[in-house]
Amino acid sequence: LSTSVKEYENSHTSGAYATDFLRFFRKKQMKNIALNQWIALGFMALLLAAASLDVAAQERSSTSRQSDLKAAPAANARTLTSLPLNTEILIIGRDGGWVRVRAGGQDGWIPSSNLKQNVTVIEQSAPTGGFLSWFSSVLRTDRPQVTARRAQTATIGIRGMDDGSVTVAKLNPEELQRLKLYGLSRNDAEEFARSGELAAQDIAYLDANGQPESRTR
Amino acid sequence: MKRFPRGIRAFSRFAAVAVVACAALQASLAWAQRAAAPASPGAISEEREIEIGEEYVGALLMQAKLLDNDAVQEYVNQVGRWLTSNTERPDLPWQFGVMNANETGAYPIPGGKVIVTKGMLRRLNSESELAGVLAHEIAHVVRKHQLQNAAPDRIGAINAPLDPAMEFEADRMALVIMSRAGYDASAFVAMLRNLQGGGDAGLQLLAATHPPLQQRIAQIEPLLAKLPKADRNKGRERFQKVRSALNR
Numbered sequence: 001l002s003t004s005v006k007e008y009e010n011s012h013t014s015g016a017y018a019t020d021f022l023r024f025f026r027k028k029q030m031k032n033i034a035l036n037q038w039i040a041l042g043f044m045a046l047l048l049a050a051a052s053l054d055v056a057a058q059e060r061s062s063t064s065r066q067s068d069l070k071a072a073p074a075a076n077a078r079t080l081t082s083l084p085l086n087t088e089i090l091i092i093g094r095d096g097g098w099v100r101v102r103a104g105g106q107d108g109w110i111p112s113s114n115l116k117q118n119v120t121v122i123e124q125s126a127p128t129g130g131f132l133s134w135f136s137s138v139l140r141t142d143r144p145q146v147t148a149r150r151a152q153t154a155t156i157g158i159r160g161m162d163d164g165s166v167t168v169a170k171l172n173p174e175e176l177q178r179l180k181l182y183g184l185s186r187n188d189a190e191e192f193a194r195s196g197e198l199a200a201q202d203i204a205y206l207d208a209n210g211q212p213e214s215r216t217r
Numbered sequence: 218m219k220r221f222p223r224g225i226r227a228f229s230r231f232a233a234v235a236v237v238a239c240a241a242l243q244a245s246l247a248w249a250q251r252a253a254a255p256a257s258p259g260a261i262s263e264e265r266e267i268e269i270g271e272e273y274v275g276a277l278l279m280q281a282k283l284l285d286n287d288a289v290q291e292y293v294n295q296v297g298r299w300l301t302s303n304t305e306r307p308d309l310p311w312q313f314g315v316m317n318a319n320e321t322g323a324y325p326i327p328g329g330k331v332i333v334t335k336g337m338l339r340r341l342n343s344e345s346e347l348a349g350v351l352a353h354e355i356a357h358v359v360r361k362h363q364l365q366n367a368a369p370d371r372i373g374a375i376n377a378p379l380d381p382a383m384e385f386e387a388d389r390m391a392l393v394i395m396s397r398a399g400y401d402a403s404a405f406v407a408m409l410r411n412l413q414g415g416g417d418a419g420l421q422l423l424a425a426t427h428p429p430l431q432q433r434i435a436q437i438e439p440l441l442a443k444l445p446k447a448d449r450n451k452g453r454e455r456f457q458k459v460r461s462a463l464n465r
Contacts, residue, residue: 171275178283179274179330182290183312189298196452198399200303201445205393208385210440 059091064116069108073098080108089115261364267310267328269364274314274326281318284335289315292459296344296452297331297351303397304359313351321412322422323350325357327364338463340412344452345404348395352405356390357383378426385428388437392444401447402440409434 063083070077073095083089083103092107093100099112184192193200204212261269284290290313297313309329316322319336326332331354341347357363362383392402412420413430427433 171272172278172282173275175278175282176271176275179278179312179314180310182283182287182294182314183310184291184294184298186298186302186307189295189302192295193299193302193399196455198299198451200399201397203393203397203444206389206440206443208389208436210443 061089061091061115063087063089063110063114065114067110067114069101069103069106069110070098071108073100073109077109080106083110091115261361263309263328266361266364270326270328270330274324274330274332277324277326277332278314278316281316281334284315284317286315286462289338289459289462292455293333293338293347293351296348297355300348300352300355300394300398301329303394304355306359309358320422321420323354325354325363327358327361329358331355331358335463338460341408341460342411343404343450344456345395345400345447345449346408346411347456348398348400349391349402349405349408352391352394352398353387355394356387359390360386362387381428385433385436388433389440392437392440396444396447399447400451401449402444403446404449406434406438406441407449 063085066085067083067087068079069081069083071080072078081104087103089101089103089110091099092102094112095109098109099115100107100109101115192198207213293315294313298311301307301309301311306329311329311331314330314332315338316332316334318334319339320334321336321340322332322334323337324332331351333350333354337350338347341350357379360383362379365383388405392405395402395405409430412423413434
């Protein structure tokens, strides 16, 4: 018994001492490790933030009429909210006759026909100033445009046939298929030319002064 | 200050590597993208050009369908395809379509398609004039005029009116393409006069997107002397057949 007590005492005291020492030692080291990790995390966050500050072309437009913002590009999809006429929107995607938009902090889909026909394409960097923006400009490869803001007006949809106004159209896959079926081969065309007495001749294009262009066919 | 649990430590090490790799990837992608960005139209692959065209024509044909007359469609394809065989891009998948619309219009489509309206066909007097209309649109496609916009991947850009200089170039090329294919180039000028004299109905689009007809005629008429003459009534019978099918 006495030996086991002694052993206990021995092990207890020495063990306790060892643990205390280790704890003490670790506490000291931990501060450094934790600090390093905080720095690493902070650096990563900075990298991420800088990388996401990409110059992207943004397409903006507004609603041409009151329009339901749908959760999916389908008429029977859940309605998230209703956008009034002239709501400013950011175009973030397209699917058939639907346009994915961001409006008032919400993402959703509206029929492309409910959009104004003029879409403004804005290429801009996100100017944050200071170190972050310098950092992002280092990461980015198209540096000269950091503060440049260029706006141009583009249109979606197809020009109206009657007056040049624009209407937004969906795609018509059946008609596209039909069009492809009508296509002829080069041989078909040559046969047509033979029977139609159309003989090919080698002639260079003419420039505005009537001189042959140096580029020949 | 608490020590991060082991899992987070391992993750943070992984994440640090991942983020650096991502940043490098993004930078190189941005560079590659810029390299691939179509600063010149030559940078767009032919495959992509055709794809853009199909998207565009699919939308165009939402406005009006193709005319339901195979004989008319075949005829326009014959004349059009023969013209394209005499250009620098004879092996594109060329397709021509007559759209069932009464307005006067013709549409070049990137990648080798051309759409003309029924209204346009009705204004024409001969196969040579039809060849003139088609050759002008073919020239736009051959020189990829629509892809020289700032953002050629956007359908709206394809749709934008072209630079007047491109219209004049397409007119000059049309004369030569017609001549190469055996048509008389003067029919092109006759066709423009014809459009000019035919009244304004249905001509708004042409007027909104092209230089004035008078200017176009003035620019190209002097060139006719440089090109060979040919019978302006080539294919008269087949043309009349198609014309009468349109009036039915």
